[in-house]
Amino acid sequence: MIAEFLLPDLGEGLPEAEIVQWHVAEGDTVTLNQTIAEVETAKAIVEIPSPYAGTVQGLHAAAGDVVEVGSPLVSFDLGGTDAGTPAAPPAEATREAGAGLAVETVTEAPLDAPADDIAARATPNLVGYGAAPASGNRPKRRARGGGTAVIDSDHAVREAAPHDVVKTGPIDLPLERPRSTPPVRKLAKDLGVDLVLVAAAHPGEMVTRGHVEEFAARTPAMPEVAASAPAHPGGTVARGQVGEVTASAPASMSTVPPTGRSGDRVTRTPIRGVRKHTAAAMVQSAFTAPHATTFLTLDVTATTELLASLKTDRALDGHRIGVLAIVAKAVCLALGRTPALNAKWDEAAGEIVEHHYVNLGIAAATDRGLVVPVIPDADRLDLVDLADAIAELAATARAGRTAPAAMTGGTFSITNVGVFGVDAGTPILNPGEAGILAVGALRRTPWEHHGEIALRDVLTLSLSFDHRLVDGAEAARFLTDVAGVLREPGRAMLLR
Incomplete structure (x- = not known):
């Protein structure tokens, strides 16, 4: 018997996904929950496990194709005695059955059943939308003409979607x-x-x-360089000329993405x-949100000295504690004293929602773009646990494996622009958050210290905030609290 597996709603409410790569081919034998494909949504790359055990009969899309939710993804041959008597789904699938991934459903209704009821039974069911309508008596399953068996939605595998992908x-x-x-x-x-x-x-x-x-009118298009214009070595354009500037790529790197269209002097890549x-x-x-940004440059030598001493502590072997972890801890402490920066402007409800917890977003630059995974209840973690969470979060993001659910629910964010050698900036708020802190590059700089000039470790903090929620004085107080911990880490013992 043949069963079609439709692309499910992966729990984010997005209408489509792009096939990144297939892990199976036609004719392959798969087991229940075996990964069959990786798809890219608007938030992350998600592995799609098989809802059936059987043989792959056909793939309905190729790598790079964009597939709409509810469209056929792959067909499985589940075996069975004949077209009229389909084999039952695996016992594991039956036990885990519920309102799950989309499978075509046509159940045999009584002869006197209303037409609307029969049509309702044939409606595909997607993750998160509840079980397909059914009467109190479970109807029998039958095969559709042509030998294509259709599985009742009661046997769809709810757990086939990744367990950490939830709506x-x-x-x-x-x-x-x-x-x-x-x-x-x-x-x-x-x-x-x-x-x-x-x-x-x-x-x-x-x-x-x-x-x-x-x-x-606000975003005029950049004119393209004419195809007849002289080439410029190294991918640069002489001063005064207008056009796209493309840095030279290594010989091993393709300058035309597989999903892009190339011309003589430009590369076009679909925005998705x-x-x-x-x-x-x-x-x-x-x-x-009306943005405002305030800056503070400070001496953080005491923090770098603390970090150097922690590296020699054998009890901390295996833990990488850096400046970002200290900043994250300082932010959690300072938010407790400035709750306006840990709030949300709810326009629809006409309310200001103040959070009594800190879900800390950490911006991560990846090959696929900027993502902001969240550390839930970061204010409850000690410094070591916070450092471990940041390291794990960064590694997962770089691998493109951050689950969509891990990028929602943030209440405040940090972006470390210093890793790119940048001193300061004006970061844009994540929607629904009142503040974001940019941490600049750590530099050894001549600085006034105890009345003399000395080489000190200095960095700049840039705080962008929603001026509807936060006044300038509150933003300054928050930034001063964070800076106080970085100047003198022992001050963290005094903040509450």
């Missing part, structure tokens, strides 16, 4: 197709404007012609996945 609530980003009219969509296409970004700046509204024109999600989030944040 955590609505996302305030326009991840579905923006509401607009055909003329507006054509105008956006002609102007080179992404309607998702326009909708992010006007949440809850239908995108109009005026919205598109306003967005296009993490990059599209990040862009929508940043546009929404920039045009809904």
Whole structure:
């Protein structure tokens, strides 16, 4: 018997996913929950396990294809005696049955059943939407014409989705197709404007012609270099010329992504996945929360000396405690004294939601774009546990394995721009958060110390905050508290 497996809703409410790679091919024998593919959503790469044990009959998409949720992904031959008597799903699948991954469902209804009831039974069921409608008596299963067996939704494998991928609530980003009219969509296409970004700046509204024109006026397109223009060695452009500047890539690195389109002098890559999600989030944040940024440069020599002493402590072997861990601990302590920076502006409810816990986001730059995984209840962790959590979070993000659920629910974020040699910046808030702290590069700098000039370890902190929630005085107090811990780590004993 043949069963079609449809791409499930992976728990984030996103309408599509891109096939990154297949782990199986036609004719392969698979076991229950064996990984069959990796797909990229707007947040992360997710492994798709098999909901059946059987043989792969066919793959309905190739690597690089974008598949809509609910569309066929792979067909399985589950065996069985004949087309009219399908084999039952594996016992494991039956035990774990529930409202799970999408499988086509056609159950045999009584002859006198209403037509609406029969149609309802044939509706595909996706993760998170509950079990398919059914009467009190479980109907029998039958095969569809042509020998394609269809499995009752009671036998769908709910646990086939990754266990850490759960629906955590609505996302305030326009991840579905923006509401607009055909003329507006054509105008956006002609102007080179992404309607998702326009909708992010006007949440809850239908995108109009005026919205598109306003967005296009704010973000004029960069002219492309004419194909006849002379080449410039090293991928640079002489001063005064306008065009795209592309750094030279190593010989082993392809300059044309597999999903991109190349021309004589440009490379075009579809905007999707993490990059599209990040862009929508940043546009929404920039045009809904009034940003303000304050800076503080300070001497952190006492912190670096503390870290040097911790490295020689045998009890801490295997733990990598760095400046970022100290900053994270200082942030958790300072948020307790400045709760406005650990709050959320709830426009729909007309309320300010103050959190009595710290879910700390740590921005991580990956090959797929910027992601911000969250350390839940970071304020309850000691310094060693916090350092371990940051290290694990960074390693998982670099590998592209951060689960979508691990990037939601943050209350405050930190971005370490110092690793790129940058001293300061004006970071954009994550939507729904009141503050984000950028940590600059640690530099050995001549500095006034006890009335004399000495070489000291110095860095700059940049705090961006939502001015609807946080006043300048509160932002300054928070930044001073964080700096106080970095100047004198012993002060952490006094903060409460």
